[in-house]
Amino acid sequence: MKRRIAILGSTGSIGTQALEVIKQHPELFETEVLTAGRNAELLVQQAVEFQPNVVVIGDEEKYDWVSRELSDHPIKVYAGREALAQVGAMSTVDMVLVALVGFAGLVPTFRALEAGKPVALANKETLVVAGDLVMNLAREKGVPLLPVDSEHSAIFQCLVGEADNKIEKLILTASGGPFRGKSVDFLRKVTRCQALNHPNWKMGDKITIDSASLMNKGFEAIEAKWLFDVAPEQIEIVVHPQSIVHSLVQFADGSLKAQMGLPDMKLPIQYAMGFPKRLVNDFPRFNFTDYPELSFEKADVSVFRNLSLAFEAMNQGGNIPCILNAANEVAVEAFLKSRIGFVEMSSVIEQTMEKVSFVKHPGLDDYLRTDEEARRVASEIVAK
Numbered sequence: 001m002k003r004r005i006a007i008l009g010s011t012g013s014i015g016t017q018a019l020e021v022i023k024q025h026p027e028l029f030e031t032e033v034l035t036a037g038r039n040a041e042l043l044v045q046q047a048v049e050f051q052p053n054v055v056v057i058g059d060e061e062k063y064d065w066v067s068r069e070l071s072d073h074p075i076k077v078y079a080g081r082e083a084l085a086q087v088g089a090m091s092t093v094d095m096v097l098v099a100l101v102g103f104a105g106l107v108p109t110f111r112a113l114e115a116g117k118p119v120a121l122a123n124k125e126t127l128v129v130a131g132d133l134v135m136n137l138a139r140e141k142g143v144p145l146l147p148v149d150s151e152h153s154a155i156f157q158c159l160v161g162e163a164d165n166k167i168e169k170l171i172l173t174a175s176g177g178p179f180r181g182k183s184v185d186f187l188r189k190v191t192r193c194q195a196l197n198h199p200n201w202k203m204g205d206k207i208t209i210d211s212a213s214l215m216n217k218g219f220e221a222i223e224a225k226w227l228f229d230v231a232p233e234q235i236e237i238v239v240h241p242q243s244i245v246h247s248l249v250q251f252a253d254g255s256l257k258a259q260m261g262l263p264d265m266k267l268p269i270q271y272a273m274g275f276p277k278r279l280v281n282d283f284p285r286f287n288f289t290d291y292p293e294l295s296f297e298k299a300d301v302s303v304f305r306n307l308s309l310a311f312e313a314m315n316q317g318g319n320i321p322c323i324l325n326a327a328n329e330v331a332v333e334a335f336l337k338s339r340i341g342f343v344e345m346s347s348v349i350e351q352t353m354e355k356v357s358f359v360k361h362p363g364l365d366d367y368l369r370t371d372e373e374a375r376r377v378a379s380e381i382v383a384k
């Protein structure tokens with residue numbers, strides 16, 4: 001039986017690479033659902049090629065156009081946020097790949113898990129915001145939550161076959177981004193274009209800015225805490241500019257296991273989609289002679305304040321990581337629109353974290369409310 005996949009966010013960087021993985025394994029995977037936010041043209045192109053049963057366009061104004069374009073195909077077309085939230089729970093779906101960016105991933109992930117669907121999760125913001133609720137739900141439903149993020153896929157792969165998972169420490173590697181080794185003064189003047197120039201990975205704009213500010217690594221620490229049930233003190237960040245060692249686990253006996261490979265997201269996407277099988281492919285292979293030096297260094301938290309803000313949020317818990325995430329989304333958007341500078345992003349986040357009210361044990365509704373309030377507060381700070 002083919003695994004029928006719903007790709008939420010098929011028009012993005014992860015989504016399009018997931019479709020390349022499906023193309024490599026037509027005997028194993030079938031595309032059941034594709035969704036886009038605004039890119040109706042690409043959604044239609046993908047639908048014509050992959051013939052899913054259902055497509056969802058987030059932007060409701062584009063519904064008529066998508067329906068018309070697909071009228072000659074046996075494909076159901078839906079639009080809007082509620083359709084996006086429901087579509088992963090359909091009885092014909094075997095696995096949901098959540099490749100949406102930002103807070104928008106939370107409710108669709110939640111609904112898919114509630115319906116008992118295995119989830120391959122690229123959308124790290126879901127775990128940053130509501131890791132406790134999401135992990136509890138996956139456990140309660142007995143469904144796998146498979147990490148797609150490269151570092152977490154690496155750790156997950158290192159843990160396969162470890163009977164009692166005696167983790168002493170997780171070591172998350174960070175490329176350091178385009179501004180590795182730079183000063184705060186340098187960061188004050190960087191442009192959108194410089195920040196979008198990631199040294200190793202071609203990704204969507206939002207995560208690329210997060211990588212440049214090291215917020216991505218802070219998010220990944222929170223993501224790791226929830227996925228692997230470790231304390232914040234058990235998570236270490238190491239800058240590794242080549243992005244070949246994707247992360248490591250240090251076990252209780254002092255042994256280290258690492259997972260390595262070229263920086264190519266198709267590998268972790270394929271691992272999650274094919275789990276527990278390791279599938280054959282013809283993607284490019286790593287060669288040591290192309291990388292004579294693999295180096296490691298400390299992250300500079302005095303320059304990259306977002307990394308400490310994320311650790312602070314993780315330590316405080318409750319709804320603080322949700323506030324961190326919302327403020328970061330507002331700050332990144334403002335930076336991309338040249339409304340604030342690169343360094344100001346941290347100030348917006350820090351001030352928002354101080355202003356929004358704390359909730360110690362939030363439920364889903366509290367997270368939705370916190371996200372709304374934090375966005376409002378952060379937007380006011382940006383406007384000032």
Ligand SMILES: NC(=O)C1=CN([C@@H]2O[C@H](COP(=O)(O)OP(=O)(O)OC[C@H]3O[C@@H](n4cnc5c(N)ncnc54)[C@H](OP(=O)(O)O)[C@@H]3O)[C@@H](O)[C@H]2O)C=CC1
Binds near residue numbers: 012013015038058204
């Ligand atoms: N790209 C990468 O290599 C990696 C990404 N990740 C994580 O994976 C997730 C996806 O990243 P990436 O693929 O780079 O992001 P992109 O911006 O490239 O893609 C995001 C996708 O989500 C859709 N989308 C965005 N907002 C909404 C919304 N409000 N409603 C409905 N659909 C929406 C977009 O649609 P449209 O474009 O049509 O508007 C697009 O299909 C992020 O959480 C990121 O942190 C993790 C590791 C690596």
Ligand SMILES: CC(=O)[C@@H](O)[C@H](O)COP(=O)(O)O
Binds near residue numbers: 176265
């Ligand atoms: C590919 C992936 O998983 C990204 O999250 C990546 O880690 C970004 O690179 P940085 O290490 O620069 O954040």
Ligand SMILES: [Mn+2]
Binds near residue numbers: 149150151220
């Ligand atoms: Mn990552």
